[in-house]
Amino acid sequence: MKEMIYQTVCPGCNMGCGLYIREDTEGTVAVDFMKSSSANLGKLCRFGMQLPHHYSKATSMVDGVEASIEDAIQAASGKLKGAKDVAMLAVGATTSEEHLALTRVADALGTVVNTGMSAYEEIPSECHPAMGMGIPLEDIEQAKRIALFVDPYIQYPLLVRRLRAAKHNGASIVAVGWKDLNLADENKYINPDQYESELGLDSDSIIITDVHPHTDPEQVKQLLNLALMTGARIMFMKPFVNSTGAQLLSKGTGQKGLSEIMAGINEGSIKTLVTLNSDPLELMPNSDEVAKTLEKLDTLIVITSRDGAVNKMAHIVIGTEPLYAKAGSFMNVEGLLQNNSGTGTAGIDAMSTLARNLGGSAFDYQALHNEVLESIVQKYTRPKYKELECKLMETAAVGDGRGNLIYVSNPFMWFDQADDNDFVMVNMNMVKKLGLRKGGMIALTSDAGTVNVRYTVRDVPDGLILTMKKLPVATGSTTEVAAEAV
Template sequence: MSDNVYSTICTGCNFGCGLYIRENDALKVDFRKSSPANAGKLCRFGMSLPRFYKPVKSIVDGKETTLDEAAKEAAKRISGSKGSVAFLSTGNTTGEEILAFQKIAESYLCTGANFEALPKDTYQTVSVGIPYSEIEAAKHIMLFIDPYEQYPLIVRRLLLAKNKGAKITAVWWKDLPLADENIRPNDVSKLQLTKDSVIIADFHPLSDIEQVKSVLSLARNAEAKVTFLKPFANSTGAYILSKDAKQKSLAQLIDDINKGTIKTLFALESDPSVLMPPETLSKLTNLIIQTGQEVSAKANVILAHEPLYKKKGTLINNEGRAQALGGAGTNGLDALGIIAGAKFDFNVLHESVKKAIGITAVDEFTIPKYDRPAYGTIQAAPKPLEAKPVLIDVYNPFMWNSLADDNDFVELNLNTVRALKLFKGGTLKIKSNGSAIEKKFRVAPVQDNVLLTGKRFGIEKGIITPVEISR
């Protein structure tokens, strides 16, 4: 049997890493060295894509059905929920599908991002990052992320910059090996930035908006460049294409579901269980999910179609680079047409995507020119950590995509180990929100009173959760 080979983009984040998916009896990943974003390199998640792309079937109330029938049922339930239906898409699908989704979701669109809380003149700065070549050429790089855990392919760019003489400062809860200087988030007043500095942070549905404002303010005051990395394959595309749409924040969506204002949620290539508490999802009358792979959330209606690597369409990576997917599938777009009551023309939507970023053809080797308007003074009030133990979730591709990983432990410093009299090879008891868990631990150069984890344990309330710890 001959293999089907697809030239595609990794879904692990918005870095835009190119690769090949080889289909035969099982899926395999091959390196695409010509890819400008990653030069063929892949992180652990990229190598794990065959596990991510688990087949999924269309379902209505627990019974298997066809995609068309599931789409018709979804249309019926959405129509019957007028005034109490919301639409969620975080950007894990093509730009063409995002535009079609917007036409359906005129009343209540949520991209997951809280742009409402940011000054309007910062939208472009947050949405589109700088070219990776500018990171390599930087003289001073300021990290507000853990690149190893969250965006591994940026490490290569950082090392290239360091080899050229760049100084790297990490503002993080743990000392990072590649940093020349490590500063804790509570001590940002110690930072010394200039117009030669490049700040690297991230922006996602669970971001602390005051922290985002603080980063923007630091960049503005120093006249430094800033780039926000993002967690979904087409996050930048979703933000650019949704700029003029009326968007609701994730926090607003959760609040409206909890209040009973929203009773039906339609999620496009987004797993709500990653973003919302289970008690919130349980209050929905209808959860409708359109997806190309298995999701964790228990939906009333699932519209199952081809996975991303088989789709026809366009992604826009963190640099603003337009990237064509290597598939020919449009089943997802056709399903949206059934829900809308009129078939969507792919070519028309494709032209709209190109027009939105000012290009006439999709060429992944060329970065379009983006306006980067200046923005005004920003008042930020990030809340410092109290001197009490907290559990901090370091969100990474495995967490965002609900893919099992082996990071089933917490990191803490030696002071905490000694204070609690923990044993090597033993466990740590963690209590929060009326729940208790017991986890293995690893000693690392972490801030006092901080536990770091790359895996959700189910006791969290947001990214930072106050906890009680004991042996």
């Protein structure tokens, strides 16, 4: 077999950066730049450059023993036949066609596919189009003023290029967050009730924020209100390669949040979990806690293209081809359709057999792809920004439910990269207040336990502790912790 070259999209976030993957005869992969990709013009961030470490081959398993994919599908069919209390999870980390295939399996079981994005449940449905569809990335470059509620350097790095171009075109950037951003003209640490008066936004402005499984719905409401009050446009960045496609395909159904699914398993109302390229151990902030939760399931069925941590806990693993080798398409944050050049359909064929074994109809890749083209691509590809149809929403009082330990990275795909910093960031006031010693450690205690970590001094707001690594004391993207010197 000669070397294979695949045209694909980086799975690190929903920017949709195009790239080539070269796979040699030994199965070793390397990344090549794709200059023709409009989302990134050939550039890749740290995660994109490290993709060869991210890809791994999934092995089909039944009860911890390696099995053929056919045997794994039959075992999964046996477990799912007549099963009640089933939850399905697909966050958008695979193609639209595979997402649709899982909805066919869900239909056969009388259930839905959950995307894990709980924020949608609490926001009125007329606001969902604004949250679901972004605005063309080139529009960012033409904005006069940009209010940033994400840290693009570490959450959506290729956004930085658009922001630099906007500045070059005369835009001013104001960042609202946990630490100073170099590219911002102003950095503000203010409360939501000050946004309208302090940020200087109008109809030539763009608000850039994000929505992911741990997003606080209050923040979404506050920023939608801000867009309504100022006339600024609003763009929601997203963390998974096909977040936008998955959200559109699951419209009106399946918005149960990840935390809700975990709570359902703990309470016993969910006995069977089926995941598609979605590893709860990676997706939730506290992997140890999630492992205990997953052990309570009667059946855990994992359909995946990667050899992730959850595979080891699964009763059945249906191992599919790597993401880059799949036939299929993705939709990026601006509503741009991106096709893989791969032709693999092992995942789709597996779900077709599953659906048929469960009393549904079989399907093939082409039928699903046609449906993707009709149901989302023709309707939504690169839409012009639509005026918000929301109304102003009531929001909770400032400060409710906020923690002081903040997880600042994209918390899903990127955690614990080999070169991640293994220290937390605090400011000099906290060093003095806690009496932290140079070279010493800081002990953080939450309801989930205590951990000792190294620290470094940065210009962060008073009272906050920022981390880029997953810490076992974290219970969400923000966590209330007590801190002391050790």
